[in-house]
Structure formats: structure tokens, C-alpha cells
Amino acid sequence: MASLDTERLRLVFEGRPDILTGIEKAADTPERVSLFNKIASFVQERLAGDSSQDGPAAKRRRVDVGNANGHANGTSSGGASSSGExxxxxxxAEPVLLEVKDISVSIPQRKKFDLCMTKNYLYARVSGASAPAQGIVYAWKDIEYAFYVPVPEKTQLQYNYILFPRNTSLTSLKAGATADVEPFVFTVPSTGPKPGTVGGPGANTAASVSDTYSSLFNWALTNQMRSVGNRTSIVASDAKVFHSMMRQSHRPNEKAVHVKAFRGSKDGYLFFLPAGILWGFKKPLLFIPLDRIAAVSYTSVLQRTFNMVVEVDLGDEQAEEVEFSMIDQEDYGVIDEKYVKRHALQDRSMADKRKAKRELAENAKDGKKKGEAGGEEGADGGAAGEPDDGLTELQRAEQALQDEEDEDEEDYDPGSDGDSDGSGTDSDEDDDDGGEGGEGEMDEDEDEDDDE
Structure with a gap:
């Protein structure tokens, strides 16, 4: 008696355990087993056909799938789930053209996967499995931004690849907005793949054009995106364009192309790239394209640190400010000169400074008038009892403001602040997102637990 194609059935009817249970109970004869297998194969082919079409009929069928699950127009979480399925x-259903095994993924899941490339998709799957891992499937045509940067604070040089599907780079700044799929972050070493790591029909070609993981993925990702008409290029960090003034003790011969910063209470890294500003690698990731930056301003400029506020144009006459705090003062000049001014970004902090000085001057004048009215006038018209320190009221006010800022800096505890950008966090999120960028290094016990 033929057996049920349970793997295909689970793939087709994922999310409907009631149907799977019914089929398993009813498949009590060879004829019924054959019939159910044919149904599963037919449904899988139809779903594959729908996803490759862009016409009204395909859109209507996707809407019907959402409605069949009780979600109008497929706009709710059920609709998104149906789209992902x-x-x-x-x-x-598509043949794998190139497969690279044992790649460390940190977002959306922290685990080692085999990365598979087909004609239309990039996806991750558990070693030995035939189906993609849930939530890690990306259509080549939908990748809007792709980045390639060194992983900060790792003794051995590694690189992160960061892929943003369309309309996901600014999702965390839009109140109530959610994306059907999360950005994709995976890490590769600076060395070349080990024998047997790369497979599929394209393995020989890949070996002839690349000798490291980086050259392999740069070639493969670019080639596959181009094959479906996606002109997105992989943007890499470049120390000649921007680098931090801070010395890296763990890699002293390499200039850091990132700066440390907090976003709310989360610590992370800022990369000032030719295409925009990237912040990672804690969820939610954020990329601000240059053409979306309305203005930049510097706040809380203290002796050792400063904050940077970026005003982001979200479209439809909506804007949102995102603040990056506790940036080292040594990087103030390079950020301002090498990035903000080089890209002709509007700096609104000057207007803020002028406003603050005007208010200080006005307050100083008011204080002087009160002192003159309440005390005896001296030969120079100053208020009686004024401290004999040789400073004007304005200078005293500025000194008092600086002393107050220095005290605030000493008392500052980033862990006590909420997310200033308004993004929500879960208590266990940092465990899920893998901490710092591309934390692909996992001990053997963790890998075994994940695989299980």
C-alpha cells in the first residue's frame, strides 16, 4: 500500500491541522491515499503558479485565500500568514540552483541554516529538511536594500549581509505598522567555504568565480537579483568614505567603519553608508535612505558624548524623529564633516543653538534688571552684591548650563531609558535577536538544541 506524502501535505495545509488530521484518518485505502497525494500535488502547483503571476486573477485568488481563513481582504495577520505560506x-517547488550549508543566521531567527537559491527565491532551511524555515523566504524581486559590513567587536574578521525586503527599512518608525516578513541578517567568515559546503547545479560556476564566502555571496546574490530584473546593488562599507576615529583594540590594524550608539535603551552600531544610515543589529533593524533624511541635529553635546537626532520623512506629509545617543565625542567631527556636510544634509542643530543662546541672553538681561532694581547701583551700573568673578550674567548662565549637562552625563544610565523612538520591545527580545550584529558564533550545545 502506497504511503501518504505527509511532507507535501503538511507544506500545503500548513496552519490547518484539522484538515491534516482528517486526511490521515480517511486515508485507509490505496485509492484514497493516491487521491490525497494527487490533491496535495495539484494544490502545491496552483500555489506556485499564483505566486509567479502579477495579474488580477492571481491577486483575486490571494484575497480569496485570506477570506477563506476568516480575514477580510487578506490585510490582517491571517492574510500575511497566507502570503508567507x-x-x-x-x-x-522550484529546483535549488545553489545551496550553501551551515550559515549562521541572526535575524529573523538565530540558528545555523542551509541557504538555498532558486530562480525566484532565497530561503533558509534546516539541514536535511526539504521545506523552507518559517518566515525565512525572500523573493529576489522584492529585495529593496542589500548591505555588506564587517561584524563589530569580533576578534576574527567576519561579515554581515543585511537584506531589507521592500517597505521594511522604516517599519519601526511607523506607529502600528507591521511587515509580512522581517529583514534577513546572516554572517560569513572572511575565509573560503570548506569542501562540500557549496552544492547544487551552480556549484562549479560559483567555485570558478569566487574563493571566499564574501565573493561567493556577492556574486550569487547580485546574479540572482539581476536575473529577475531587480537592479538592487549590494552596498558595502568603505573606510575611505567613512570610518570612526576610535581605535579598535581587538583589530588594531583595521579602521572601524561603524560608531557605537544607543537607540533608546538598546546598544548597537551606526554605519554611515553611501546610500544612507544603517543601525543594527538589535531588533528592529533600521535603515534610513539619504533621500528620506529631512534634517540632522546634535543634542546633549557634552565633554565625552553627544546625541544625534535624525528627522525622517515617512511620506504623506508624515515625519518622525529618531535619536541615537551616547555617541563618542571623538566621532563628532567625522560624522559632521565626512557625512552630514558631504551629503548636504540639513543641520538644524545650529538653529537650536541660536535659540538656546538667545534664551540665555534674555534670561541674563532679566536677571540683571532685577538685580539693579533690588540693590545699590555701583559705578559701572552693576547690581549690588554681584559676584566679583569677572563674568557677565550671560557667561554665568552658560557656565551653569554646562555644569548641569556634565552632571546629567555622569548620572546617565542608558538601561533606565525607554525607547526614545517609540519602538516596542519584548522582555526576551534580546535573547531572540542574537544580540550584536551577526552573532553567528554558537557553541556546539546551542546548535544541537536548535536543530532539535
């Missing part, structure tokens, strides 16, 4: 099914 359809992409997963379509990706699994």
Missing part, C-alpha cells in the same frame, strides 16, 4: 510553497 504561499511563498514558502512556491519556493519549495
Amino acid at each position: 504561499a511563498a514558502s510553497t512556491a519556493a519549495a
